[in-house]
Amino acid sequence: MAVPALGARVHPHYGVFSPVRGEYVDLVAKAPLPARSRAFDIGTGTGVLAAVLARRGVERLVATDRDPRAVACARDNIERLGLAGRVDVLPADLFPAGRAPLVVCNPPWIPATPVSPVDHAVYDPGCRMLRGFLYGLAGHLEPGGEGWLILSDLGERLGLRTRERLLADIGAAGLRVVGRLDTRPRHPRATDPRDPLHAARAAEVTSLWRLRQATGVTQPPAG
Template identity: 75%
Template sequence: MNQDRKVCWDENGETCCAHWHSESAAPPPKRVVAVDDAIKADAAYRLACEGTALLWRGDFHNARLLLQALARRTERSLAKGRVAEDSPAAAFHRQRLAQSQRARTLGMLLIPFEADHGVPLRRAPDVRQACLEAFGPMEEPYLASLRDLLGAVGAHEWRKKGVEIAALGARIHPHYGVFSPVRGEYLDLVAKAPLPSLDLAFDIGTGTGVLAAILARRGVARVVATDLNPRALACARENIARLGLSEQVEVVAADLFPPGRAPLILCNPPWVPARPKSPLEQAVYDPDSAMLRGFLAGLGEHLSPEGEGWLILSDIAERLGLRSREALQGMFAEAGLEVVARLDTRPTHRRAADRDDPLHAARAAEVTSLWRLRRR
């Protein structure tokens, strides 16, 4: 989930080296210069755009201000390059490229860390617990981007506070690197769809465990929740235990399906068939719809007779021209599945109403569906 290598630089007439840590799997910067509060934002932006990383030695809060200044300059630069797109797909790919450029530029502002994740800068907060949760234990000092640090701190706060889930009447606490269930519309679909059985269900790719918890709260006697991501497995187990559902829900490591058959098998795969640019994007982007295809291909042999597979999928990929409805239905047919029914809902998140979003038209028209599938 991360990349640890050496990064070296010259400082005060000496060559210094430290471990390089990147949660986005970014390679170590080839050029690093030590800077402090005296550097101007324009000069810092120019160096970052040239590929020179800035190792911060000044006041921590001033580093955050500099990052904000770099972000403003990056947005202005990207805005100048925006053009009218010929298609939603072109707009999507241009936005992805812009996001990548923005991440690369802002990732050039680096922070030093001690082996215990302490930050040896003036007015630096105590981020040791947040970094331990996100990065894991370290054996020696290292460098990482300020953006990675702020992401770890933000995730730590989300983990402490949790996300209120109306369908559960409780909070789910996401861990760093595990997709947070902030879009409640698809959770409501799972809470309302007619259950084919109360005996057993499989939740494929459980993430935080939220869907397994909803099924358990609806009265399903036993739920087997699977995932391959160690962070997701730990997160789901913690949430299930916190909700007092450990007797009903078993969280296991598996590549999609656990052994056996079930009368209900549920999956909420990544919705967009595109290549993730970092490990943290794998919950959103699914190259060539690999997880979707794997779920559909194996569903029939794992369903009990008359059982149902529930596929939760947004049509955003269709509206962006990345996958057609005909292609999706072709996957159903190829897997020997038929559609029993479909429950639809519209998005309620803020981005659907953001007219400044380059993908606004697609997001505003988006429909999220729960497809009820059976073997033919």
């Protein structure tokens, strides 16, 4: 599928979520970069966000995913886009070893149980990936670095997660919010009154939360 922010196409493999929701890709394409030396892309899927960051001038990227299908898919796309010399795709549950000045994650948005392979990109039981990213982030950021959390508020609008819990987790993880970019959905279901979730989808906002380590918080070395 074509990705306008990338100026190229990515090819999802079976069972790997396709980046049909282009608004979240656009957020990553325009957010101010804290550095261009190195970045991590956590839960890379097709590799689209790692590719966008590489095209923006980030020199070295490590993209991770725990799903072997996603790792293979991301590697194929990165190779096809001519970025294999700058992007390493590794199998990992969340973070690679070390630290980076930029760590990006677009976790599944709905805290519910997946029932098919592709659902793992949409459903996050118990907010496992979301909270795992938040609570591990400070230990993988370089001093002054930023974590970008890309998250829809659809789960909040459906009563499955609260904004108060999200902000509490951010604070408890030793992080602070330094900025946020918001966008509205452009997909057809957001304007389809026949959709049973139309009210929530029509009001949905997708945000890129810019997070930094809270002042005075000391984190253990990244593993």
